[in-house]
Amino acid sequence: MKQLDYTKYINILSIVYAFILPLSRAGISFLTLLLIVTWILEGNLKAKVTMLLQNNVVKTIIVFWLFSLVSLVWSEYTYEACVYIKKYWYMAPIFILFTSLKKEYMEKIISAFILGMFVSEVIAYGVFFEFWSFKHATVANPSPFMHHIEYSVFLAFTGLLLLGRILNEKKLRYKIMYMIFFTTLSGNLFLTAGRTGQLAFVLGLFTLGFVHFKNKFKAFVVSLFLAIFIIAIAFNVSTTFHDRVMMGKSNLLDVVEKQEYCTSWGGRIGSCIISKEIIGANPLLGTGIIDNMKVFHSIIDNKYPEMKCMHTLFMHTHNQFIEVLTQMGLVGLMLFIAIFYRAARIPLCEARYRNMKYIYLTVILISFIPEVLFHRQFSMALFALIIGLLLAKYRIENEI
Numbered sequence: 148m149k150q151l152d153y154t155k156y157i158n159i160l161s162i163v164y165a166f167i168l169p170l171s172r173a174g175i176s177f178l179t180l181l182l183i184v185t186w187i188l189e190g191n192l193k194a195k196v197t198m199l200l201q202n203n204v205v206k207t208i209i210v211f212w213l214f215s216l217v218s219l220v221w222s223e224y225t226y227e228a229c230v231y232i233k234k235y236w237y238m239a240p241i242f243i244l245f246t247s248l249k250k251e252y253m254e255k256i257i258s259a260f261i262l263g264m265f266v267s268e269v270i271a272y273g274v275f276f277e278f279w280s281f282k283h284a285t286v287a288n289p290s291p292f293m294h295h296i297e298y299s300v301f302l303a304f305t306g307l308l309l310l311g312r313i314l315n316e317k318k319l320r321y322k323i324m325y326m327i328f329f330t331t332l333s334g335n336l337f338l339t340a341g342r343t344g345q346l347a348f349v350l351g352l353f354t355l356g357f358v359h360f361k362n363k364f365k366a367f368v369v370s371l372f373l374a375i376f377i378i379a380i381a382f383n384v385s386t387t388f389h390d391r392v393m394m395g396k397s398n399l400l401d402v403v404e405k406q407e408y409c410t411s412w413g414g415r416i417g418s419c420i421i422s423k424e425i426i427g428a429n430p431l432l433g434t435g436i437i438d439n440m441k442v443f444h445s446i447i448d449n450k451y452p453e454m455k456c457m458h459t460l461f462m463h464t465h466n467q468f469i470e471v472l473t474q475m476g477l478v479g480l481m482l483f484i485a486i487f488y489r490a491a492r493i494p495l496c497e498a499r500y501r502n503m504k505y506i507y508l509t510v511i512l513i514s515f516i517p518e519v520l521f522h523r524q525f526s527m528a529l530f531a532l533i534i535g536l537l538l539a540k541y542r543i544e545n546e547i
Contacts, residue, residue, distance in 0.1 A: 153189035158252040160185060161244060166259040168528050169267045169301055170292055175528045179239055186243045195246040204489040204538060205242065211482040215436065218475050222435030231436050237527040244535030250543045253536060257308075257503075260532065264305045265328065267291055267298075268335050275338055287387060288340045293525045299341020300514045301529065303348035306332050307355050307506045314359050315499065337381035337388040342395065345381075345388070347513040349374045354509040358502050409456035415517060417454045418464045421446050425473045433476035439464070443473070467515030483521075487512060493537050500540045507533045 160182050167174035186195075199205045215232050222228045248256075271289040273279045284291040290298040309329040316322040336344060356370035357363060381388045398412035408417035425434060425442055434442050440463065447454045464470045472480045491508055495501045511520070511530070520526040 151188075153185050154247055154249070157182060157185050157189060157243060157247045158249050161240070161248060161252065162255050162259045164240065165256045165532055166263040168260060168532060169263045169525070172292075172524055175237065175524060179237055179528070182243050183239050186247060189247060195242075198246055198542075199242055202245070202538065204486070204493065204534065205245070207482065207485045207489045208238070208241070211479075211486060214475060214479055214482055218433065218436055218479070221432060222438050224435065224437035224441070228436040231522070234522060234524070234527070237524055238531045240528075240531040241535040241538065244532075245538035245542060248535070248539035248543075253540065253543075256532075256536065261305060261308070261328075264301065264332070267301075268332055271335050271338075272331070289335070290339050290341070294523075295339045295341040296343045296514075296518050297341075297520065297523055297525050299336060299339050299344025300347060300510060300520065300526065301344070302332060302336040302339070302341075303344040303351060303514075304507055304510045304529070306336060306348055307351045307510065308503060310352075311355055311359065311499070311502050311506065314355075333377060334385075337377075337385045340387055340391055342391055343514050343518050344510075346517075347510040349378065350513050351506055351509045352377075354505050355502065358505050406453055408451075408454045409460070414454075414457055414460050415465050417451070417457055418443075418461060418466065419469065421451065421454070422464050422466075422469045422473050424450075426469075426476075429473075429476060431476045431478060433472065433474045433479060436474045439470070439473035463519045465518055467519050467521050470519045471521075490534055490537065493541050495537065495540055496544050497540065500537060503533070504537050 160178060164175075164178040164182065167178060212232070212235055215235075219225050219228055219232075270281050270291045271284065274281050274284040274291065275286055275289040277286060281291045288295050292298070293301070306329060309325050309332065313322055313325045313329060316325060333348075336348060352374050353367070353370040356366035356373075360366035360369065382392065383389070394410075395412050398407075398410040399416075401407035401410060402413045402416050407413050421443055424446055425439060428434075433439060440461075443461070443464070444458055447457060464473060468480060468483075471483045475482075487508055491504070493504060495504065511526075514520055521530070
């Protein structure tokens with residue numbers, strides 16, 4: 148057993164993990180566990196723990212987790228809160244990739260993730276064109292493996308990653324291949340009902356433009372043109388996108404004119420109104436991880452009868468920042484934001500990885516505004532993969 152090359156196995160498992168990440172919940176759980184076991188068997192734990200505790204991103208994540216545990220003190224639902232916190236184990240690959248990933252495997256891992264998204268896309272198009280049925284995916288919403296909101300975020304990130312490769316690739320055959328995949332993937336994005344990823348994708352175009360072009364005016368013009376071009380095509384070609392845009396407009400008008408909160412956007416506005424009261428009563432430490440939604444629904448019963456439909460529609464606040472703020476107050480929110488601030492500050496020499504860093508952070512932070520994603524399995528796994536890769540790249544660059 149001692150003669151086995153566990154570092155090599157960790158790197159190979161990381162490739163499989165990246166491929167399976169967009170495709171299987173069970174696969175994520177199994178491979179995360181397998182990576183942890185292999186990482187322990189790899190040995191040299193003291194040196195690895197020391198390395199981890201010297202890194203600002205890792206330290207901030209750990210402090211956020213510890214504060215989540217501390218918040219159990221003022222929670223009335225300790226067991227449920229423990230179950231909630233326990234899910235953070237899906238982020239373990241961050242530490243494993245950071246300490247054990249080898250340089251020659253990094254591009255393979257990114258390519259494996261893109262390949263996994265390609266497989267997902269093939270299945271989604273098959274459902275859309277009614278070649279086959281698959282799980283809960285439908286013609287109107289071809290999202291085969293995860294909730295359509297999460298899937299739209301995955302598509303947005305992958306699409307921007309591919310667009311970055313198109314801009315940087317020198318070989319024509321690869322550029323054409325990336326362009327074809329980008330086109331079909333963008334089509335998939337606007338065929339789904341996930342407006343969260345669509346918004347993140349459009350705004351992410353500007354981030355990509357600013358990090359790619361030195362001339363910022365040119366970056367703005369090119370990004371604006373691409374955004375308008377893609378939206379115009381999607382609005383006129385995709386019935387799903389067209390209907391969701393018009394539905395959103397109708398939802399907002401109904402809130403203003405009729406105080407109608409029993410819609411997607413209406414409910415989100417109602418959530419902000421209720422959350423404001425929760426935050427006002429518990430600004431510093433929040434109400435507790437599970438308690439926030441208990442208080443949320445209690446306020447609806449006592450003060451907002453027009454929002455009673457939200458009892459069944461809202462299991463969380465539909466805003467990641469508000470969710471953390473109501474759970475753990477300003478202290479928790481500052482720690483949460485610090486994770487992404489520290490991630491943005493990871494110093495990287497290679498432009499491709501800097502661009503990937505800014506693209507991912509733009510997509511995920513924008514997606515946090517209309518939806519709670521940080522605590523979902525697929526999204527936590529993607530966070531672990533990308534942050535782990537960025538930290539590994541930082542370590543490798545400083546080892547040379």
